[in-house]
Amino acid sequence: MADLDSILRETFGFSGFRSVQRDVIDRVMAGAHSLAVMPTGAGKSLCYQIPALARPGTGLVISPLIALMHDQVRAAEAAGIKAATLTSADADWAATQDRFRAGDLDLLYVAPERASGDGFQAMLEATPLSLIAIDEAHCVSEWGHDFRPDYRLLRPMLDRFADVPRIALTATADRHTREDILAHLGIPDEGLIVAGFDRPNIRYIVQPRAGLPKQIKALTDEQPGAGIVYTTSRAAAEKLSAQIAATGRSARAYHAGLPAEERAANQAAFVASEDMVMCATIAFGMGIDKPDVRFVAHAGIPKSIEAYYQETGRAGRDGDPAEAHLFWGAEDFSRARRRIEEEVEPERRAGERTRLNALGGLVETATCRRAILLRHFGESPPERCGNCDNCLDPPKAVDATETARKFLSAVYRTGQRYGMGHVGDVLMGNTTERIEKLGHDRLSVFGIVDADEAPMIRPVSRALQTREALVQTDHGGLALGPAARAILKGEEEVALVLPPAKPARRRRNATP
Numbered sequence: 001m002a003d004l005d006s007i008l009r010e011t012f013g014f015s016g017f018r019s020v021q022r023d024v025i026d027r028v029m030a031g032a033h034s035l036a037v038m039p040t041g042a043g044k045s046l047c048y049q050i051p052a053l054a055r056p057g058t059g060l061v062i063s064p065l066i067a068l069m070h071d072q073v074r075a076a077e078a079a080g081i082k083a084a085t086l087t088s089a090d091a092d093w094a095a096t097q098d099r100f101r102a103g104d105l106d107l108l109y110v111a112p113e114r115a116s117g118d119g120f121q122a123m124l125e126a127t128p129l130s131l132i133a134i135d136e137a138h139c140v141s142e143w144g145h146d147f148r149p150d151y152r153l154l155r156p157m158l159d160r161f162a163d164v165p166r167i168a169l170t171a172t173a174d175r176h177t178r179e180d181i182l183a184h185l186g187i188p189d190e191g192l193i194v195a196g197f198d199r200p201n202i203r204y205i206v207q208p209r210a211g212l213p214k215q216i217k218a219l220t221d222e223q224p225g226a227g228i229v230y231t232t233s234r235a236a237a238e239k240l241s242a243q244i245a246a247t248g249r250s251a252r253a254y255h256a257g258l259p260a261e262e263r264a265a266n267q268a269a270f271v272a273s274e275d276m277v278m279c280a281t282i283a284f285g286m287g288i289d290k291p292d293v294r295f296v297a298h299a300g301i302p303k304s305i306e307a308y309y310q311e312t313g314r315a316g317r318d319g320d321p322a323e324a325h326l327f328w329g330a331e332d333f334s335r336a337r338r339r340i341e342e343e344v345e346p347e348r349r350a351g352e353r354t355r356l357n358a359l360g361g362l363v364e365t366a367t368c369r370r371a372i373l374l375r376h377f378g379e380s381p382p383e384r385c386g387n388c389d390n391c392l393d394p395p396k397a398v399d400a401t402e403t404a405r406k407f408l409s410a411v412y413r414t415g416q417r418y419g420m421g422h423v424g425d426v427l428m429g430n431t432t433e434r435i436e437k438l439g440h441d442r443l444s445v446f447g448i449v450d451a452d453e454a455p456m457i458r459p460v461s462r463a464l465q466t467r468e469a470l471v472q473t474d475h476g477g478l479a480l481g482p483a484a485r486a487i488l489k490g491e492e493e494v495a496l497v498l499p500p501a502k503p504a505r506r507r508r509n510a511t512p
């Protein structure tokens, strides 16, 4: 048997295996089926490339994107590996098929719909297969964020070659998605191998939005290094970059609406800079090689915990201290919920709701943020990390159940159509013109919140929206949501996290 270490050294020029690479490769070499869950950049490709070289036969790689396959083949060929693709974009089909039949390929990349075709499977019988790799394996799960029905058609093909070791790979898979992958691709539970997701040098800080430009300015004043601020719209990216530039700090914008040359120029300037703030939509970041990004900030909630991990992961890749800031608002959650109900296919809504609730749990928690993140990726981290806002400045958790019930009652009694301001005025007994006109001063909920309790109204309204006890109406008012009933009936408590007076960021990030 070929020596794995010498392949690693001689073909790839690396001196040692990283994280779980060796565990995954050993399983493939032994002919077993596996699922490798490894963060982006952890080196997933090597996990199938090396066994494909070490075992007799050709390795079949299933990949969802043609562009990705061509990149992989170029990289493999550069290392002296014999690789090819059979895609709709290739003109040299006959030649590639001949090479495959002659056993002259180490790796053959195809799309899932190709792999499941009868004619293609018949061709596969011609040469022994060393392994079948299924890249981006989360695509097989309807629960995942990127379901592709073609992945569901792979199983008969996999079973036709039941003796060939299969290796599924993904960077993003929560527990549910993982179970789906194992079940749909016929991989035993013990085949699951998860690499460490922790990024210990990243400090996680999450705060409610309260005057975003001021919050961003405080952050950039404090942080001299290069950073990325993710905004939720193109217009916001441009506005914010202008605001930051006006303070004298170098700043640029990046989004898909800019001309290609301007995008490329801004990206190049950012990569070369040591202090630039890039204000960008999530179009920015993929494939950008800048190890010394010192902070990543989100001006609104990301799409999911996976997206948050991926986007914040662009900070501190050099291993030096870095920060991840998330500024969130209740309306982010309301908007996301509305999007799910209006734009997502019905059968995928449950998954999307659960993903959003998991994100709500992350922003609302009084406990360690890192522990929540890592648990999400299936790890068993310590209770406290010592490098997130909640570990550094433990927030006070107060019981806000009573205030929450008062707020929900007031929303109900005013007809489920007014916003936080009006409902708060009713509760505090403010006789505004509107309240008098509507007769809301005659409601039983009028004036039931005293001055001591009043500061809780805004955070309570926010907390009720993140947990879907309140939802936003089309006109921006508040209505009761599905989680309201349990709170009103006294079956569920509402604990509220009061942010510390002094944000954790103000404490200097320890430099080694």
Ligand code: ADP
Binding pocket: 014, 015, 016, 017, 018, 021, 038, 039, 040, 041, 042, 043, 044, 045, 046
């Ligand atoms: P992933 O697919 O998990 O995002 P890749 O397979 O693209 O990651 O690998 C990321 C980078 O790490 C590549 O440049 C690869 O060459 C490099 N790499 C992978 N394994 C090792 C290793 N054992 N030692 C050094 N570099 C490695």
Ligand code: ZN
Binding pocket: 367, 368, 369, 370, 371, 384, 385, 386, 387, 388, 389, 390, 391
């Ligand atoms: Zn922590």
